[in-house]
Amino acid sequence: MRKLAPAFxxxxxxxxxxxxxxxxxxxxxxxxxxxxxxxxDEPHEVHFTYTAPDAVTFDWRGGGSxxxxxxxxxxxxxxxxxxxxxxxxxAPGPWWEAVADQLVPGLxxxxxxxxxxxxxxxxxxxxxxxxxxxxTFAAVGDLGDAANQPSAAGVHRDIRRSDPAFVxxxxxxxxxxxxxxxxxxRHFDDVMIWSQRAAYMPVWGNHEWEDxxxxxxxxxxxxxxxxxxxxxxxxxxxxxxxxxxYWFDFGSVRFIVYPEPYTxxxxxxxxxxxxxxxxxxxxxAKIKFIITAGHRPVYSSGHHGSDLALRAILDGWGKRFKKxxxxxxxxxxVYERTKPQAHVVYVTAGIGGGALEHAATTCLWSDCKxxxxxxxxxxxxxxxxxxVRPAEIALEAICGPAAPGEEDIRCAEGQIIxxxxxxxxxxxxxxxxxxxxxxxxx
Numbered sequence: 001m002r003k004l005a006p007a008f009x010x011x012x013x014x015x016x017x018x019x020x021x022x023x024x025x026x027x028x029x030x031x032x033x034x035x036x037x038x039x040x041d042e043p044h045e046v047h048f049t050y051t052a053p054d055a056v057t058f059d060w061r062g063g064g065s066x067x068x069x070x071x072x073x074x075x076x077x078x079x080x081x082x083x084x085x086x087x088x089x090x091a092p093g094p095w096w097e098a099v100a101d102q103l104v105p106g107l108x109x110x111x112x113x114x115x116x117x118x119x120x121x122x123x124x125x126x127x128x129x130x131x132x133x134x135x136t137f138a139a140v141g142d143l144g145d146a147a148n149q150p151s152a153a154g155v156h157r158d159i160r161r162s163d164p165a166f167v168x169x170x171x172x173x174x175x176x177x178x179x180x181x182x183x184x185x186r187h188f189d190d191v192m193i194w195s196q197r198a199a200y201m202p203v204w205g206n207h208e209w210e211d212x213x214x215x216x217x218x219x220x221x222x223x224x225x226x227x228x229x230x231x232x233x234x235x236x237x238x239x240x241x242x243x244x245x246y247w248f249d250f251g252s253v254r255f256i257v258y259p260e261p262y263t264x265x266x267x268x269x270x271x272x273x274x275x276x277x278x279x280x281x282x283x284x285a286k287i288k289f290i291i292t293a294g295h296r297p298v299y300s301s302g303h304h305g306s307d308l309a310l311r312a313i314l315d316g317w318g319k320r321f322k323k324x325x326x327x328x329x330x331x332x333x334v335y336e337r338t339k340p341q342a343h344v345v346y347v348t349a350g351i352g353g354g355a356l357e358h359a360a361t362t363c364l365w366s367d368c369k370x371x372x373x374x375x376x377x378x379x380x381x382x383x384x385x386x387x388v389r390p391a392e393i394a395l396e397a398i399c400g401p402a403a404p405g406e407e408d409i410r411c412a413e414g415q416i417i418x419x420x421x422x423x424x425x426x427x428x429x430x431x432x433x434x435x436x437x438x439x440x441x442x
Contacts, residue, residue, distance in 0.1 A: 043114035045188035047195035048100075049224055050127050050166065050248060055101035056199065057225035059084060061091065061185075063114030067098035071109045077102075086239060088222040090176070090184040097225060105129040122196045125165060131286030132251040133390045138162060138198075140383035141170025141205065141295065141330020143352035145186035148179050151381045152190060152353025154401030158414060160194040162385050162398070165250070167191075167198055170330035170349060171205025171260075171295030177214035178207070184219045200224075204244070204260050205295040205330060209236050232270060234263030245270055247277055253388055254281040254323075258294035258310070271313045278321045288424050289393060290324040292317075295331050299346045299373050301365060302332030303357035318342030322425050326393060328384070333357040335384075335397055336377040337418060345422055346373075347395065349384045356381065356406045364408045376418045379408040393422040 043063025051057045058067055058081075070076035081096035088095060096114070103109065103126035110121040128135060138159050146153040159167060174187035191200060202224055209217050217239025224243070232244035244266075245259040256274050261267055281287040297304055298311045317324050319342045330350035334357060338346040356379050358364035364379055382400035386393060397418040399411035411417050 042116050044192070045185060045223070046113050046192055047188065047200040047223075048124060049201060049226060050199050050250065051099065051225050051227045052101065053127055053130065053249070054103045054105065055099055056103070056124060056126070057097060057099045058111075058113060059095070059097050059223050059225070060113050061093060061095055061188075063116060065094075065096050065098075065114070067100060067111065067113055069100045069109050069111035071104070071107050074104075084222050084225075086218040086222045088184070088219045089216075090181040090219045095222065099225075103127070106132065124197060124199075128165075128251040130249065130251070131288075133288070133388050135165045135251055136162065136385060136387045137166045137168060137250075138164040138383050138385055139168040139170060139293070139328045139347070140349050140352040141203070142172040142333050142350040142354040143169065143187065143191075144172075144175045144354050145179070145183045146190045146353070147186055148175065148183060149353035149355070151401045151403060154413065155352050155381055155383055156190055156193045158398060158400055159383055160197075161414070164194075164198050164385070166201050167194060168255075168293055168328060169200065169202045169352075170293060170328060171203045172207040172330060172350070172354060173202065173205065173220065174215075175207050175354065176219065177211040181215065181219070184215065188223065201248075201255075202226075203257055203293055203295055203330075206260060209239065209260065209262075212236060212238050230273065232259040232262060232266045234266050235259075236262070245274075247274070249287065251388060252286065252288040252390075254278075254284075254287050254290045256290070256292050258292060258296075260295060261307075261309075267310060267313060275317070278317055278324060282321050282323055287323060288391075289326070289388070290321060291326045291328065292324070293328040295329060297329045297331050297346075297348050298327055299338045299341065300332050300336060300348055301367065301371050301374060301377065302334040302336060302348060302350075303359075303366075304332040314344065315342050318344035325422050325425075326386075334377060334379050335382065335418070337375050337395070337397070337420070338373045339375045341373060343425075345395070345420075347384060349397075351381050351400065352383065353381065356403055358406065358408070375420070378417060379406070380411060380417065381407075382417065391424045395420050395422065 041062040043060045046060040048056045048058040065081040067079045079098045081098035084097040174184045176183040221243045226246040227248040229243040229246040231242045247256045327346045333350045336348040359366040385396045399415040
């Protein structure tokens with residue numbers, strides 16, 4: 001049987017039911033009718049930083065200019081975003097930045113960014129009260145974007161499972177200088193698996209600034225608002241004038257981030273301005289621990305060796321400030337934890353996704369015998385999970401995705417490959433160290 005066109009069938013029905021005018025209307029349509037609405041530009045590259053004891057700052061691209069947030073028994077608030085400065089040149093935008101403030105310490109909030117087609121509220125946690133403990137954060141460097149560094153996707157997935165309060169990203173964030181500017185945007189889309197829930201606290205690495213023909217610091221400074229940010233002498237002209245280093249208090253910990261060594265004066269200038277922050281923390285009863293972080297390694301047997309100028313500064317602080325107990329860095333694409341050096345533990349965690357580095361030796365390290373300062377080292381992707389407790393910091397190196405032929409240990413994804421305890425004051429570890437891996441070469 002021949003099928004009737006829907007419009008013709010509707011006309012017959014309308015005529016048969018005594019509605020001739022309706023039938024006439026159905027036979028015609030207005031060719032000038034407006035086109036269907038264009039799809040909504042979904043907000044993406046969404047992330048936030050802790051910028052004050054009662055505030056976080058969101059950054060995103062596209063998708064509308066508003067930030068709406070609320071909590072149980074608290075009415076919603078809507079904030080209109082503004083354009084960040086500098087504007088990232090990697091993509092046309094629009095770029096937005098908005099502050100959620102007047103937060104209740106430790107409270108969990110729901111929020112919506114921009115105008116998504118299908119709004120799905122996300123959640124974030126306000127900073128804890130000063131002096132609080134009982135939180136975790138992740139530290140990892142040398143990430144890249146998942147299209148060019150596929151292992152990064154697995155590391156991001158593992159970070160999300162650990163549900164940290166924030167991620168301290170230890171430099172070399174996207175490697176766009178080795179790829180294309182699009183790698184920056186892909187990186188900030190990749191991290192959304194955790195950055196819509198956990199704060200993204202960045203560190204700049206050499207790949208963010210050393211080749212301004214390919215990438216420069218505007219792509220990163222323009223995507224973050226950083227607490228207590230400061231400029232460093234010698235900073236590149238592109239992306240200059242601020243946010244080269246910063247510091248913040250989170251619960252019972254004072255974090256101090258060091259800049260890249262733009263010139264010989266950069267670290268000297270930083271040390272002179274950062275040292276009073278350590279002295280102040282020593283006398284603050286609510287601060288139990290001081291942690292420094294940056295890209296360059298201080299003690300390293302990896303591809304990028306120890307930086308002796310930085311070591312002189314940090315070793316000096318370790319001898320003078322008892323609350324200073326931990327330094328975190330990337331740059332070398334390996335995991336390495338030191339024995340306490342002037343009671344400070346140094347951890348290299350450049351294992352986020354960039355190609356693992358190894359030497360042309362049977363053990364894959366330049367020297368198969370670890371140096372005296374090394375407590376444990378491994379070549380494998382993963383990240384470092386740090387748990388802050390009332391009287392100690394617990395370190396757990398988490399195994400990430402495998403890279404067959406490029407690693408010196410075998411472990412299951414999510415497994416703890418190394419762990420230790422750093423007591424308050426830097427006393428000897430309270431529990432034995434544990435290493436739960438199969439060594440392939442040593």
